[in-house]
Amino acid sequence: MSEPSIAPVTADPPTDHSDRSVDRSLVHGIAWTAVVKVFVQIVRWGSTLVIARLLTPHDYGLVGMALVYTGLVRLVNEFGISAAIIQKRNLTSDQLARIGGFSALLGLGFASLSVAAAGAVALFFDAPEVRLIIIVLSANFVLRGIQMLPKALLSRDLRYRQLAWIDGAEAIALAGGTLALAIAGFGYWALVLGSVLAPLVGLVTAEIIRPHRITLPRPLHTIADAISFGWEVVAARLAWYTYSNADFAVVGRMLGDAALGAYTFGWTLASLPVERVSALVDRVTPGVFSRVQTDPTALRRYLLALTEGLAIVTFPIAAGFALTAREFVVVVLGPQWTPAIVPLTLLSAYAGFRSITTLYPKILVATGHTRTNMRFNFVAALVLPAAFVIGARWGTAGVATAWILVYPFVVVPLHMRFAFRLVGVRWGVYARSLRPAIVSTMVMGIAVLGVRAMMPLSWPPLAALFAFATTGAGVYITIVLVAYRDRIARFRTFVRTGGTA
Numbered sequence: 001m002s003e004p005s006i007a008p009v010t011a012d013p014p015t016d017h018s019d020r021s022v023d024r025s026l027v028h029g030i031a032w033t034a035v036v037k038v039f040v041q042i043v044r045w046g047s048t049l050v051i052a053r054l055l056t057p058h059d060y061g062l063v064g065m066a067l068v069y070t071g072l073v074r075l076v077n078e079f080g081i082s083a084a085i086i087q088k089r090n091l092t093s094d095q096l097a098r099i100g101g102f103s104a105l106l107g108l109g110f111a112s113l114s115v116a117a118a119g120a121v122a123l124f125f126d127a128p129e130v131r132l133i134i135i136v137l138s139a140n141f142v143l144r145g146i147q148m149l150p151k152a153l154l155s156r157d158l159r160y161r162q163l164a165w166i167d168g169a170e171a172i173a174l175a176g177g178t179l180a181l182a183i184a185g186f187g188y189w190a191l192v193l194g195s196v197l198a199p200l201v202g203l204v205t206a207e208i209i210r211p212h213r214i215t216l217p218r219p220l221h222t223i224a225d226a227i228s229f230g231w232e233v234v235a236a237r238l239a240w241y242t243y244s245n246a247d248f249a250v251v252g253r254m255l256g257d258a259a260l261g262a263y264t265f266g267w268t269l270a271s272l273p274v275e276r277v278s279a280l281v282d283r284v285t286p287g288v289f290s291r292v293q294t295d296p297t298a299l300r301r302y303l304l305a306l307t308e309g310l311a312i313v314t315f316p317i318a319a320g321f322a323l324t325a326r327e328f329v330v331v332v333l334g335p336q337w338t339p340a341i342v343p344l345t346l347l348s349a350y351a352g353f354r355s356i357t358t359l360y361p362k363i364l365v366a367t368g369h370t371r372t373n374m375r376f377n378f379v380a381a382l383v384l385p386a387a388f389v390i391g392a393r394w395g396t397a398g399v400a401t402a403w404i405l406v407y408p409f410v411v412v413p414l415h416m417r418f419a420f421r422l423v424g425v426r427w428g429v430y431a432r433s434l435r436p437a438i439v440s441t442m443v444m445g446i447a448v449l450g451v452r453a454m455m456p457l458s459w460p461p462l463a464a465l466f467a468f469a470t471t472g473a474g475v476y477i478t479i480v481l482v483a484y485r486d487r488i489a490r491f492r493t494f495v496r497t498g499g500t501a
Helices: 019-053 057-077 081-089 093-126 129-135 139-155 160-183 188-211 221-254 257-291 296-322 327-333 333-359 359-366 370-423 427-454 462-483 485-497
Strands: none
Touching: 019 160, 019 188, 019 257, 057 093, 057 129, 057 139, 057 188, 057 221, 081 093, 081 139, 081 221, 081 257, 081 359, 093 129, 093 221, 093 462, 129 139, 129 188, 139 160, 139 188, 139 257, 160 257, 160 327, 221 257, 221 370, 221 462, 257 296, 257 333, 257 370, 257 427, 296 333, 296 359, 296 370, 296 427, 296 462, 327 333, 327 462, 333 359, 359 370, 359 485, 427 462, 462 485
């Protein structure tokens, strides 16, 4: 495996006009994504509560069975072509049209495959209704395949506000369509047809905002490079999917359903807030990194700034869950969920680190090192499942500990080291970008542990949780604002102006 040459590490020069434009797109993209995600979440929660009163667990169960299959196919349906369009900025209009046609044909192919496999999936679950559900849901593969081109072009052009509109339109269509059909008495078909209506509305919206013709992908060799690029991206995603879900398979197979339930709940609680924050950045970074893919200085600046921002937000959240896991589980979930306390504690410690590691693969993909990224994910897909099997000897705590002990030893020497060499980041410089979050989180942890040590054992869990939360939040915010006020001031200026402070 060849090593990239080390970019010279020098003081970053003043930002020119084009850099400021990318900065504004980054800030506005995160802002628009955040606003729409909050709106979408509110719409989903509200509609789900109403729909759940109109449908039955049986209805949700049938659709859930179908989604086990369609969710896996959707992972590869796009074939990584969107990433190829975003990264390869010299594609001609004719090539883009052929790539769009190739994506549409892929969607049609996966839809046909799903229709053929629907009977086998229904037989596996011993639920005949699942067959027709999968056949209807297979229309989504065609819709997503056609939708890929305009959405990828919007992302490449850094038009995140328009992408947010598309997401919002899909969310409204999904919630409104499903609710209307549930009220009309369609039962589980309300969930199925609502899931088809959403991408249809998204497709129409995308074509209105960013239309582009599509043609048959011939001659195929004219887009072979993009297809090869996309295949390496999707292969990396499959490897990621393998090792990201291997722990659940190991726990369920070796420790049983009760242990799996506790572990899953711990994982969900530990990951949810961190993933919500990381998702805001994940949506924006491919286009931004691609725009500056030939400029190591700009890539370095964005990597360090985003790492510092993510760490400041996610590290205290993760540490807070780890420090208050026992009280949180007892108060919020109830004493029957005490087996989830240990997984929640350990996985929270891992979640903060994971939030900043999502940036490294995006650096590799944006700079065209998709094959290297794929190989690194294959290594993780081999090492981590084996670590989970070994860890399972010590129960769910052992599996969770495998994430903490093994995952960094896969990511740091592979993804992190390679990305650092690409953009010329020194380890000491990177450590300084993490210093505000690490120091403030450590002080917060000491304060919470001090309160715990002085607190009478007779205090009820709710009072203890309130005391820990207020103490931790107050100490963390104070340390960040006082000890690192210069960095916070620069960050505020960056956000307010949409450019480099």
